[in-house]
Amino acid sequence: MKKTVLTRLYRGWTSNPVFVATLILFVAMTLFVPSFATVKNITTIAQQFSFTGIAATGLAFVLIGGGNDLSIGSNISLSSVAAALVMTRLMGATGASVLPGILAALAAGALIGLFNGFCVSRIGMNAFILTLIVQMLCDGIALIATDAVSIGNLPAGYTFIGTGNVLGIPLPIAIMLAFFAAGQFALSKTAFGRRLYAVGANRQAARLVGVPIEKIQILAFVISGFCGAAAGIILSARLGAATPSAGSNSMLEIMSAAIIGGNSLFGGKGTVVGAACGVILLSLISNGLNLLGVSYYATMIVKGGIILFAVALDYFNQKMRTRQMLKG
Amino acid sequence: MEGLNRKKGFFSREFLLSNIIYIAAAAFVVTMSLINDRFLTGRNIINLFTQSTVLMALSIGMALAMITRGIDMSLGSLLFLCAAVMQFCGKKLGWTSPAMCAAGLLTGTAVGVLNGIIAAKLQVYPLLTTLATMYACRGLGLLITGGGTGLMPMTWGKLTSFKLLGIPSQVFVVLAIAILFQIFLSATSFGRRIYAVGDSEKTARDKGINITRVKVFVYAAAGFMAGVAGIVSSSQVVSVPANLGANQETMAIIAAVLGGTSLFGGKGSTFPCALIGALIMSCISNSLVLLGAAPNAYSVVYACVIFFVVLMDTIRAKVMK
Amino acid sequence: MRKIVLILLAAMLTLSMCAHAEEGIVIGISMPSMQSSFFEGELYMAEETAKAAGVSYISVVADGDTAKQKTQIEDLISKGVDAVVCVPNDTEAIVSSIADCVAAGIPFIAMGRMPADMKDVALAITCDNFACAEACALAMADGAAEQGYEKVKVIELVGDLRDQNAVERTEGFKAAAAERGFEIVAEVATEWDADKAFSRLTDTLQGIDDFNAIYVPSDFLLPTIMSCLQTAGRWTALGEEGHVIICSIDGDPLAMEFITSGYVFMTANTDAFSFGRNAVAGAIEIAKGNFPAEVSQPVEVGDLRKASIEAAGDTIWGNVY
Numbered sequence: 022m023k024k025t026v027l028t029r030l031y032r033g034w035t036s037n038p039v040f041v042a043t044l045i046l047f048v049a050m051t052l053f054v055p056s057f058a059t060v061k062n063i064t065t066i067a068q069q070f071s072f073t074g075i076a077a078t079g080l081a082f083v084l085i086g087g088g089n090d091l092s093i094g095s096n097i098s099l100s101s102v103a104a105a106l107v108m109t110r111l112m113g114a115t116g117a118s119v120l121p122g123i124l125a126a127l128a129a130g131a132l133i134g135l136f137n138g139f140c141v142s143r144i145g146m147n148a149f150i151l152t153l154i155v156q157m158l159c160d161g162i163a164l165i166a167t168d169a170v171s172i173g174n175l176p177a178g179y180t181f182i183g184t185g186n187v188l189g190i191p192l193p194i195a196i197m198l199a200f201f202a203a204g205q206f207a208l209s210k211t212a213f214g215r216r217l218y219a220v221g222a223n224r225q226a227a228r229l230v231g232v233p234i235e236k237i238q239i240l241a242f243v244i245s246g247f248c249g250a251a252a253g254i255i256l257s258a259r260l261g262a263a264t265p266s267a268g269s270n271s272m273l274e275i276m277s278a279a280i281i282g283g284n285s286l287f288g289g290k291g292t293v294v295g296a297a298c299g300v301i302l303l304s305l306i307s308n309g310l311n312l313l314g315v316s317y318y319a320t321m322i323v324k325g326g327i328i329l330f331a332v333a334l335d336y337f338n339q340k341m342r343t344r345q346m347l348k349g
Numbered sequence: 350m351e352g353l354n355r356k357k358g359f360f361s362r363e364f365l366l367s368n369i370i371y372i373a374a375a376a377f378v379v380t381m382s383l384i385n386d387r388f389l390t391g392r393n394i395i396n397l398f399t400q401s402t403v404l405m406a407l408s409i410g411m412a413l414a415m416i417t418r419g420i421d422m423s424l425g426s427l428l429f430l431c432a433a434v435m436q437f438c439g440k441k442l443g444w445t446s447p448a449m450c451a452a453g454l455l456t457g458t459a460v461g462v463l464n465g466i467i468a469a470k471l472q473v474y475p476l477l478t479t480l481a482t483m484y485a486c487r488g489l490g491l492l493i494t495g496g497g498t499g500l501m502p503m504t505w506g507k508l509t510s511f512k513l514l515g516i517p518s519q520v521f522v523v524l525a526i527a528i529l530f531q532i533f534l535s536a537t538s539f540g541r542r543i544y545a546v547g548d549s550e551k552t553a554r555d556k557g558i559n560i561t562r563v564k565v566f567v568y569a570a571a572g573f574m575a576g577v578a579g580i581v582s583s584s585q586v587v588s589v590p591a592n593l594g595a596n597q598e599t600m601a602i603i604a605a606v607l608g609g610t611s612l613f614g615g616k617g618s619t620f621p622c623a624l625i626g627a628l629i630m631s632c633i634s635n636s637l638v639l640l641g642a643a644p645n646a647y648s649v650v651y652a653c654v655i656f657f658v659v660l661m662d663t664i665r666a667k668v669m670k
Numbered sequence: 671m672r673k674i675v676l677i678l679l680a681a682m683l684t685l686s687m688c689a690h691a692e693e694g695i696v697i698g699i700s701m702p703s704m705q706s707s708f709f710e711g712e713l714y715m716a717e718e719t720a721k722a723a724g725v726s727y728i729s730v731v732a733d734g735d736t737a738k739q740k741t742q743i744e745d746l747i748s749k750g751v752d753a754v755v756c757v758p759n760d761t762e763a764i765v766s767s768i769a770d771c772v773a774a775g776i777p778f779i780a781m782g783r784m785p786a787d788m789k790d791v792a793l794a795i796t797c798d799n800f801a802c803a804e805a806c807a808l809a810m811a812d813g814a815a816e817q818g819y820e821k822v823k824v825i826e827l828v829g830d831l832r833d834q835n836a837v838e839r840t841e842g843f844k845a846a847a848a849e850r851g852f853e854i855v856a857e858v859a860t861e862w863d864a865d866k867a868f869s870r871l872t873d874t875l876q877g878i879d880d881f882n883a884i885y886v887p888s889d890f891l892l893p894t895i896m897s898c899l900q901t902a903g904r905w906t907a908l909g910e911e912g913h914v915i916i917c918s919i920d921g922d923p924l925a926m927e928f929i930t931s932g933y934v935f936m937t938a939n940t941d942a943f944s945f946g947r948n949a950v951a952g953a954i955e956i957a958k959g960n961f962p963a964e965v966s967q968p969v970e971v972g973d974l975r976k977a978s979i980e981a982a983g984d985t986i987w988g989n990v991y
Contacts, residue, residue, distance in 0.1 A: 056748050069740075154652050161645065168831075171760050173765060261763065264763055318492045320731075326481070332481070491705070510897070585865075586868050591704075593864065593865065639873070
């Protein structure tokens, strides 16, 4: 049978369980959860996961390249703090301060990514521990810089990012979609993307073929840092304040979302679209639990269960892949 | 088992790299005692030991897991869960202190076994699986205590106020446990297997070592130590506040690595490595307090210290290859 | 296989979702976390008040996560609640949630912690931290007089300065102490962490012998203080030698026991029940269209000493909870 675009798309979707699960959950919630299926609620949910979606996109790059980034959460906090400090303390929260603020945040995120990438790729430090250290560092710096107090009164131009619309679509959603599209394009259609997969799948082989491993991995980390900063901008714009601890709690959720979406901890596998789906799935679950008023303790256990489930799934997937490789 | 057959003595690159932590720590101690004359007093030193007991206990467990190239992020919350269980037994069921201790240690070991099984079966970074256990433990503990600060029976506090030669009893207990574990690690064949798994899992499996048994053991031991830490911690503050043990696992990792246990597995010990690491951490926080540093600065200092240490560890691992 | 697993997961979640329509007035209650018996008390009475009035409620807990609280309030708005009662996790960031509520025509009632911008808040049940600190200072002077101390030399414990309440409690106390001629001999940063408080207080007591009072900004620290003072040999009851005048804030169950036995002199009771009760009662009125004359309504601060506790019995939340 001729493989048309549609059939390929169909097979791609149904073979990835995340898509199926998300779809089923969406339908179920429409039917069973009151107040779910309204335009307002759906757009609200989409805005809520806009910042985790962007961060998960960046994380996908790092995971595919065979690394890991536990500092995304703190990156989000620190970048938003950087932006807020530049805008309010240095430039008096004027309209003109918005762009420098945004640039400061993005630069901060990219620099953190560069540092991460350099230490992990060039020096060879363990990615988990290194990014854990960077997480502590960023949190600490954010606390010192803000004296542990959130920075409010951000200029209107900045908060517009979080509350405004473009062509009827809320800005956070539009920006997130742009990141999804750009990220997926970079992964599937560019040489960088192909090499990234190669490095993640088999580092030694990639080196033998002449792929500049270190540069590729460092770039992946920089992208992750950049995305984290963007996420921080969106979050602080929505909250109307830059909190020194806002992003730290989200790390686990972003990581689980990326892994559920098929971005393996073993590297070499995954997509931005998958990460996006993972984020949507987790947000739907979260939204559902909120709308139903499920007890606090139960949600903690659900949270832990989801992480475990994501890792277990990743492991089983990896096992099956290896088995298939040996067979074929 | 390079951890055991280290050639010592000459000032080679290897010697410096492996022991740079101790060298740095020695320099640090000297500097601190010059800056603040209260630092090296007998009372302060006893203080340091007392304050680091909880961390020492956790570091022993963390070191064991790290020797197998694993990690246990749930230790802090497990400390809390054990304390919560003991508080329940003590206050609501009216058990005596020894019975409470047994309950706490049992809880810790049981969860540890669970962590071990997951780590062995899933073979993925135990970092994430133990993170999941961390959430579950904290949530379960909060459910038991009801969220508030649970007061322990008054007699519970006596456990840590009992002194021998002016040094609180818990210091001796933890020291003894560390030595026992170390003897086990160095002198028994099972202990050697633990190092072997950390060195290279593949080689260990080929040699016929039961990886599952090794992993379950180390994580169970770590859980047991979390129980010990829970006893000491809840006894010192005679209560179980909702944030007991929070972030202690990160401190335990730092302490273990500071003391010389490698993240890459196969190297390290519970005595003296884990203990020295915990002591160094205590010294740092003690100094920070004596210097009057802003609390916000603490985590930055810790982060820099552990970064330096991990960097050294990484370079050492590369050079040794 | 994977498909089936995930489909089962989705199905299970589906099954666990039973729809139930809300009729009548619905109050949304947003708590920042459950890590304090104070929040527990507030939430408990808030829910009881709603039940007693025959009104439905939805409670959500943000787990210390600001972004989560924003999400949860947005979800409450989606759900169409008639009023939102909230203890903000972050007083700056909550302003955007207040704007969301206003845009949806839902009144916002603040409880305990005050938003940075009070512009659109319909009702605020405030905690007068300055009154608490003042009450403590007054009691401290009384206690010193009773014990026969000429000058009050107080060790001040300070909470986590990220908490506005902690900031106000320390500022208030410093002002009241200055007015009365107290001498603050030391300040101990606790960061609302019992373990840190234990270490730092122990360190502080090492260097200071001349003190006769301690100011405690939250009752959950009392067991820690007991532990440290016992080690220093200063844990004695009122009237006995070396007794330390301890005055604290909160009025939670921990304090009751200590005050009754004479070790703690007084606690400033910030009745958690009153917060919950007043907030929800006010919310219901506002939902019906009756807006309060005064937006800011402080909860009265009680001065609880041995005699008053015995007299008051069950009406104090600390005794019941």
